[in-house]
Amino acid sequence: MELQQLDMDGGGAAITAAGAPSERSKWLLNSPDPPAPWREMFSSMKETVFPGRRKGKQQLPRTNRALLFMQALFPILKWGKYYKASMFKNDLLAGLTLASLCIPQSIGYANLAKMDPQYGLYTSVVPPLIYAVMGSSREIAIGPVAVVSLLLSAMVSKVVDPTSDAAAYRRTVFTVTFFTGFFQGLFGLFRLGFLVDFLSHAALVGFISGAAIVIGLQQLKGLLGISHFTSKTDVLSVFTAVLNALHHQWYPLNSVLGCSFLIFILITRFLGQRNKKLFWLPAMAPLLSVVLSTLIVYLTEADKHGIKIVKHFKGGLNPSSLHQLNFGGPHVGEAAKIGLICALLALTEAIAVGRSFASMKGYHLDGNKEMVAMGFMNIVGSLTSCYTATGSFSRTAVNYSAGCETVISNIVMAITVLICLLFFTKLLYYTPLAILASIILSALPGLIDLNEAYNIWKVDKLDFMVCLGAFFGVLFGSVEIGLLVAVVMSFGKIIVSSIKPSTEVLGILTGTDLFCNILQYPMANKLPGILITRINSGTFCFANASFIRERILRCVTDESNIEESSKGRLQMLILDMTNVMNIDTSGIHALEELHKKVTARGLELAMVNPRWQVVTKMKASKFIEKIGAGWIFLSISDAVDASIHLKMNGLNTC
Known part of the structure; x- marks a missing residue:
């Protein structure tokens, strides 16, 4: 099923054919690789020893760097210059x-x-x-x-x-x-x-x-x-x-x-x-x-x-x-x-x-x-x-x-x-x-609070x-x-909160482009044919991957039954990954299984705003190639626009 070129409301970004990412999605997919863990550790150590050291080509003179090091190690050298007799x-x-x-x-x-x-x-x-x-x-x-x-x-x-x-x-x-x-x-x-x-x-x-x-x-x-x-x-x-x-x-x-x-x-x-x-x-x-x-x-x-x-x-x-x-x-x-x-x-x-x-x-x-x-x-x-x-x-x-x-x-x-x-x-x-x-x-009463x-x-x-x-x-x-x-x-x-994180169904607030939890905001409306879910966990890993996958599939089943009862059909699952800061191989495997099961139901899987570490590992595991780069979006609004366009094309084809 082909997606025709569609102008978006974000300043000229467009979705071309199915599988081709929009301009806004390219910003996400073409981001540079994050620093290696050992480099982050080295940088944090350097920040402790040399605070305020400039990055880039222009470096502080060696004497100034030595002074910064000594002031970081002995703060008395920094504030001691301003010490007065009245303070003593x-x-x-x-x-x-x-x-x-x-x-x-x-x-x-x-x-x-x-x-x-x-x-x-x-x-x-x-x-x-x-x-x-x-x-x-x-x-x-x-x-x-x-x-x-x-x-x-x-x-x-x-x-x-x-x-x-x-x-x-x-x-x-x-x-x-x-x-x-x-x-x-x-x-x-x-x-x-x-x-x-x-x-x-x-x-x-x-x-x-x-x-x-x-x-x-x-x-x-x-x-x-x-x-x-x-x-x-x-x-x-x-x-x-x-x-x-x-x-x-x-x-x-x-x-x-x-x-x-x-x-x-x-x-x-x-x-x-x-x-x-x-x-x-x-x-x-x-x-x-x-x-x-x-x-x-x-x-x-x-x-x-x-x-x-x-x-x-x-x-x-x-x-x-x-x-x-x-x-x-x-x-x-x-x-x-x-x-x-x-x-x-x-x-x-x-x-x-x-x-x-x-x-x-x-x-x-x-x-x-x-x-x-x-x-x-x-x-x-x-x-x-x-x-x-x-x-x-x-x-x-x-x-x-x-x-x-x-x-x-x-x-x-x-x-x-x-x-x-x-x-x-x-x-x-x-x-x-x-x-x-x-x-x-x-002295003990002060310890009992x-x-x-x-x-x-x-x-x-x-x-x-x-x-x-x-x-x-x-x-x-x-x-x-x-x-x-x-x-x-x-x-x-x-551990309990990590292995059983919550997933929430999102709806749009009327008159806005904000998507919120429909339980917290009862005035939010679900969009017909579209299920939007958000994962509320900082990590998608071995401890919670199966639990999250099953929760999402249960939501898909429930939403499909609701759509069928109203003579509609669920067409797209939008997965908001904004809160997920990191993912491991078990998380990737769970996403692959989720993709297979939702496509077997005739649904498209769209992913929104995977974070830096997440998108890097998804590219390394070739998961993005499996679902298509055109189904990775920077915002929920972009994914919804793509879904609406997909639905219109489906009606025209019919």
């Missing part, structure tokens, strides 16, 4: 305020990670200094955080028991930190930021909320003065350990001291929230609690009456831990696995925190550059007796409220912590463990199930189970 005043105040909160929290988080207290302070010196010259966030506060500390203690303890071999445990933690930094840097260099999204927002809300409760339960050891406690993190094990301890070995004075200062810290936080000018009060409260409680214990000799104290506390500069990294031992595989998990979790928290505060200040945060910066700081940290560091939400909020201008506040904080390590660690000998527990407990969980429930019930799965996985299983449940359920949601 604000950064100094913010850094000192940050240090007052950081010092007690770092000691407490080191205890949570089952490391000696000085390692928490070490982690608040080197990583913030490295990030200050490599990071791009102005407000983020770097150091140890509760969730990562819990993750390390929960997972590394299963590899090496910290009570029986503390040195081996410490070596494993440093090795895990090295792998964490290695993976973070790798993600940033290869622009693999999407890997962070494997932990969806809903999964992260549930996981962090569950982890906050687990962390709180773990602090009962210090709050009650229990010497021997379970290493498990699930609720049942912790409650059983607490009940057993209450019958034998707890000291009420620890609870009295810890609860008293916990109430004091919470009151100062309430006052700070009511009056923003008093932001320094809740920030200073933890350090003030440490100083006062230490003095009380020292003056009253309460440590001789059951109060548990820190005791062992080494000061001085960060010692080298290069010789402690263990890449040849039996646990290197486990260390790498834990490092990968820590890398994803730490990056998710840091980038979420950084972007939140960057949006408040009105600037953009490059996630890939952040990954490179955090990867390098954790690698250097692992060589200088630090465990995994990342951005802390609570300390970043304090930094922001204190009026920080740049990451110089991190440098001020690190120098202050270093001075504490050099001169004041002996004064912390009598610090009660109950105070460290109360400081950690006071009930409002966000309620919003997730209102917006997406499946997302809420993911949130609950992660929450209960951490609470009644372990940290690893909670993470596994969160990732599996998130992937399950993606």
